[in-house]
Amino acid sequence: AQSVTQLDSQVPVFEEAPVELRCNYSSSVSVYLFWYVQYPNQGLQLLLKYLSGSTLVKGINGFEAEFNKSQTSFHLRKPSVHISDTAEYFCAVRPHNTDKLIFGTGTRLQVFP
Amino acid sequence: NAGVTQTPKFQVLKTGQSMTLQCAQDMNHEYMSWYRQDPGMGLRLIHYSVGAGITDQGEVPNGYNVSRSTTEDFPLRLLSAAPSQTSVYFCASRFQGPQETQYFGPGTRLLVL
Numbered sequence: 001a002q003s004v005t006q007l008d009s010q011v012p013v014f015e016e017a018p019v020e021l022r023c024n025y026s027s028s029v030s031v032y033l034f035w036y037v038q039y040p041n042q043g044l045q046l047l048l049k050y051l052s053g054s055t056l057v058k059g060i061n062g063f064e065a066e067f068n069k070s071q072t073s074f075h076l077r078k079p080s081v082h083i084s085d086t087a088e089y090f091c092a093v094r095p096h097n098t099d100k101l102i103f104g105t106g107t108r109l110q111v112f113p
Numbered sequence: 114n115a116g117v118t119q120t121p122k123f124q125v126l127k128t129g130q131s132m133t134l135q136c137a138q139d140m141n142h143e144y145m146s147w148y149r150q151d152p153g154m155g156l157r158l159i160h161y162s163v164g165a166g167i168t169d170q171g172e173v174p175n176g177y178n179v180s181r182s183t184t185e186d187f188p189l190r191l192l193s194a195a196p197s198q199t200s201v202y203f204c205a206s207r208f209q210g211p212q213e214t215q216y217f218g219p220g221t222r223l224l225v226l
Contacts, residue, residue: 009153032211043117043203043217044156051212090155094211099144099163100171101215105155 002027004091004104012110015083021076021107023065023091031093033074034101035065038088047089050074061085086111115139117218119204125224126194134189134221136204142216143209145187146171147179149200150220156203162187163209194225 005024013019025031032051036044048059055067065076074091091104120135138145146161148171158171162181176198178190187206191198204218 004155034215036217043219044205045217046214049214096211099161099209099211100158101146103148103155103157105153 002029002031002093002095002102004093004102006089006091006104006107008107009105010108010110012112013081014112016080018079019077019081019085019109021089021091021109023074023076023104025072025074025091025093027072027093027095030096032096033065033067034092034094035059035063035074035076036090036092037061038090038106040087044090047076081109081111083111083113085109117204117206117216119202119218119221121221122219123222125226126191127226128195130194132191132194134191134202134204134223136187136189136218137185138187138204138206138216139185140206140216141184142206143184144213144215145181145204145206146215147177147187147189148203148205149173149198150203151200159189159202191223194223196225199223199225 003026034049035047038044048057050057050067058064088106088108090106117138147159148156160179162168202221205215207213207215
């Protein structure tokens with residue numbers, strides 16, 4: 001069975017500071033990896049995804065993530081956050097042999113002025 | 114394209130009542146799914162469909178029914194609402210294939226009294 005762990009339920013940070021949101025996964029088969037963002041009272045939208053190739057993936061709004069196969073991690077980073085980045089962020093995996101998308105429990109990023 | 118649409122946005126039910134949450138997409142996606150989002154639990158898959166006439170259970174299917182008579186529509190039925198079904202429900206769709214991006218609707222907020 002597959003699982004996704006987001007260790008930090010909340011991450012407070014000041015505006016213009018860097019941030020890293022951690023994601024680790026467990027799977028017996030290869031997976032595709034995704035980060036989604038959910039702004040208040042909205043649905044989820046894709047930030048970025050890793051399918052293959054370069055392990056550093058760039059997404060929308062200045063976010064990037066790095067796939068580390070040996071550590072089974074897919075941490076999300078942004079060098080300088082804005083107030084508008086305040087949202088909940090979900091890491092998700094989809095095993096290569098299934099249609100199902102498995103989500104972590106989410107990390108709430110709160111950016112303070 | 115309207116993308117993935119959901120109705121209603123909000124609903125209050127009494128225990129034992131039944132209702133249908135509507136979901137439609139205009140992107141000709143084969144794969145559609147329903148999730149529920151609860152605090153601290155991320156998104157959990159209720160039911161999914163890989164095409165018209167084909168549905169299957171996800172992680173938490175009890176108390177819910179689905180059908181897929183057309184490519185566009187994927188309604189979720191609560192047979193006899195219970196307070197434990199108080200949640201935010203998201204519908205999602207994508208093209209077939211594990212690499213494909215999943216698109217989410219804006220959600221339906223359900224309160225069962």
